[in-house]
Amino acid sequence: MWQPASGCGPGCRSEGDDPARHGTAALRLAGVCAVLLLGLGVVPLVRRAAVRAGARVLLALLGVRLVWRGPLPRPGSLLVANHVSWLDILALHAVLPVRLVAKREVRDWPGVGALAAATGAIFLDRARPRTLPRTVAEVAAALRAGRSVAVFPEGTTFCGARQGRFRPAVFQAAVDAGAPVAPVSIRYDSTGAAFVGDDTLWASVRRVAALRALTVTLVAAPALRPTEGADRRALARAAQASVGVTSGFDLAA
Secondary structure (H helix, E strand, O other): OOOOOOOOOHHHOOOOOOEOOOOHHHHHHHHHHHHHHHHHHHHHHHOHHHHHHHHHHHHHHOOEEEEEEOOOOOOOOEEEEOOOOOHHHHHHHHHOOEEEEEEHHHHHOOOHHHHHHHOOOEEEOOOOHHHHHHHHHHHHHHHHOOOEEEEOOOOOOOOOOOOOOOOOOOHHHHHHHOOOEEEEEEEEOOHHHOOOOOOOHHHHHHHHHOEOOEEEEEEEOOOEOOOOOOOHHHHHHHHHHHHHHOOOOOOOO
16 A cells, blocks of 8 residues: 555644635635636636636635746656645646646545546556556656646645655656656645645635635746656655755745
């Protein structure tokens, strides 16, 4: 069973975040539901443009400010990032056209799972390690076709103050495809964004909607360019070091 555990839980979230005005959270949630319902019909028709616009609208509805710093990865890159929240997915989609590697369970989330499938997500069954080579091959094929793929190599979410080890398997796809690896550091200015412990998606969405404001900062490090036959473990360590180096921004902990 490939089931990474972070050890983060509700105790990782600090108190004292400014709450939204009375009624704001309910309005935000209603807007999110409306956009998701609309997206189920629109995304399959126009795909990339709709995904980027939809992600930006959802972030705005939730009161989330998005900041990107650093170079934009070229098409056909493997984006690797630390994982704090389901908001990470919206943030990446809002900036770049990417296919996402997601755990199989996401496919069953109401609304979100159908949208993920429509955007070309590559689902990983963590309970069946024997399917991992097939997933890696699918990622490599997407990279060769010029599509960027985003993955969270920690394998699960951490609170942001702590991070997990980057697991090397998916880096083999970049080696096989001769694709650049673009490390991206994801940071929030509130631990209220952290999706950890026994959180449900709905509980986390409601908590985020109840915050007065939230900023997510994505910082891209220079791309790593693996040579033919490169060691995926060394590549994973280098990418994680790049994410650590670029994460020197204010973070509530």
